[in-house]
Amino acid sequence: MLADGNPADLFEAKGEGLWKTKRGPKAATLEKCDLGLGPGVVKGTFVTLPRWFADTQKVQDLESRLVTCMETLQGFDAAEIAKTRFGQGEQVNVTALATWVAAESRGLRFNLPQGHPEEKRSYEIGKRVFFFRGGTHDFSCASCHSEEGKRIRLQDLPILTRNPGDGVGFAAWPAYRVSNGEMWSMQLRLNDCFRQQRFPFPGFGSEVTVALGTYMGVNAKGAQSIAPALKR
Amino acid sequence: MKRLPTRTVAASAAVAAMTALLAGCATGPSEAELDRQALAAVQASFRDQGIAKVDRIKQDLGQSACSTDKPVSDAMAERIAAEARATMKWPTGGQYFGDFREGERIAQSGRGMTWTDPSTATSANGGNCYNCHQISKTEISHGTIGPSLYNYGKNRGVTDLMAATAQPIVEYTWMKLYNGKTYNACSSMPRFGHAGLLDEKQMAHLMSLLLDPKSPVNQ
Numbered sequence: 001m002l003a004d005g006n007p008a009d010l011f012e013a014k015g016e017g018l019w020k021t022k023r024g025p026k027a028a029t030l031e032k033c034d035l036g037l038g039p040g041v042v043k044g045t046f047v048t049l050p051r052w053f054a055d056t057q058k059v060q061d062l063e064s065r066l067v068t069c070m071e072t073l074q075g076f077d078a079a080e081i082a083k084t085r086f087g088q089g090e091q092v093n094v095t096a097l098a099t100w101v102a103a104e105s106r107g108l109r110f111n112l113p114q115g116h117p118e119e120k121r122s123y124e125i126g127k128r129v130f131f132f133r134g135g136t137h138d139f140s141c142a143s144c145h146s147e148e149g150k151r152i153r154l155q156d157l158p159i160l161t162r163n164p165g166d167g168v169g170f171a172a173w174p175a176y177r178v179s180n181g182e183m184w185s186m187q188l189r190l191n192d193c194f195r196q197q198r199f200p201f202p203g204f205g206s207e208v209t210v211a212l213g214t215y216m217g218v219n220a221k222g223a224q225s226i227a228p229a230l231k232r
Numbered sequence: 233m234k235r236l237p238t239r240t241v242a243a244s245a246a247v248a249a250m251t252a253l254l255a256g257c258a259t260g261p262s263e264a265e266l267d268r269q270a271l272a273a274v275q276a277s278f279r280d281q282g283i284a285k286v287d288r289i290k291q292d293l294g295q296s297a298c299s300t301d302k303p304v305s306d307a308m309a310e311r312i313a314a315e316a317r318a319t320m321k322w323p324t325g326g327q328y329f330g331d332f333r334e335g336e337r338i339a340q341s342g343r344g345m346t347w348t349d350p351s352t353a354t355s356a357n358g359g360n361c362y363n364c365h366q367i368s369k370t371e372i373s374h375g376t377i378g379p380s381l382y383n384y385g386k387n388r389g390v391t392d393l394m395a396a397t398a399q400p401i402v403e404y405t406w407m408k409l410y411n412g413k414t415y416n417a418c419s420s421m422p423r424f425g426h427a428g429l430l431d432e433k434q435m436a437h438l439m440s441l442l443l444d445p446k447s448p449v450n451q
Binding site (some may be wrong): 117120124129133135136138139142144149150151153154157194196198199200201202203206209211 | 260261266267269270273274276277278279280281284285286288289290291294295296298299300301345346347348360362363364372373374375376377420422423427428429
């Protein structure tokens, strides 16, 4: 890991700016957005997501929650943003915001709440999705991420069925990817995992993607977040 | 067992019933209900993209049975294996072998069948072999999810591909490539023949890569 010089810094700065800028049809900032620890609280939220939100009656991950705030506070169309391709339009801003929110919890340890029945259910769904085999190649998430010390080519694969350690797996994304020069959120990380699994396309913020976040996040309990990380 | 006074038994039964009721509430939906909800979530979450259509998440017997962290029952493993044997296709005209150089090229390629690939034609697909296996000694960029295949033929005593003594390992290897679930119901290995990922010629090239005494794998 590089101590400095991570281009994620640029996205982090952009995200902070976006949070405080009046935008959207309602010309409002996101400073009243509730990421789970109360309106406007950012620090510490990243290591407690996904979690249950009473207003949407849903378990939400960081990105789907940010989009909810963009809709309710700023007047953006959440469904429209969910349909937008990664790296385009408002999705670019969602990624930058997620990068900044994650960075505000750098060094904190994952501790997702599991008190609400829907949070427990999300974990159980996520676990089942993790082991769901399908596609042309019979792959599941578990094909690559359920054993210690495995590799694809020379790439180390984190074990995700338990705490993989500080700054590994769920505790490393969003991350700046040197190989393609892109900032990747967890939603995009999962999306590309499914692409390589030869699955069809998972919807942005869909139940499967959020439940996988709950599964990995709960399993990572106690792991220190290094997000936004620098990746190959 | 010591007999308890009747009143105590009745009271204990009432407490036990209440505890069971509360536990029922606290534990939420049953395992089977969660299984059903997870399937519903999968069906609701994915959509078609390019060549990757939602029919890919319609599981067959083996995919469904192996979607768990627990081992499948012997009876289920046998059902999956029996299905795999019944749908096995041997190479046309007994042409098990091709060119190990072509095999190496196919083994190196991890391409094909994703939603960013333009076509599902086998000609567009690689075998993804090095992603999971060591094969030739010269390729150090290999995965470790599957066992090393270095010296695959040599270690199994193959000195002549056409020898009768080599026949069992030749057939075994073909079956493993065509549909590895024949031997291991929940094998991580894709079913290259069964799923239409590689055609007979491509598999024959891989057979040569693994078994030909002249292949770099067996040096």
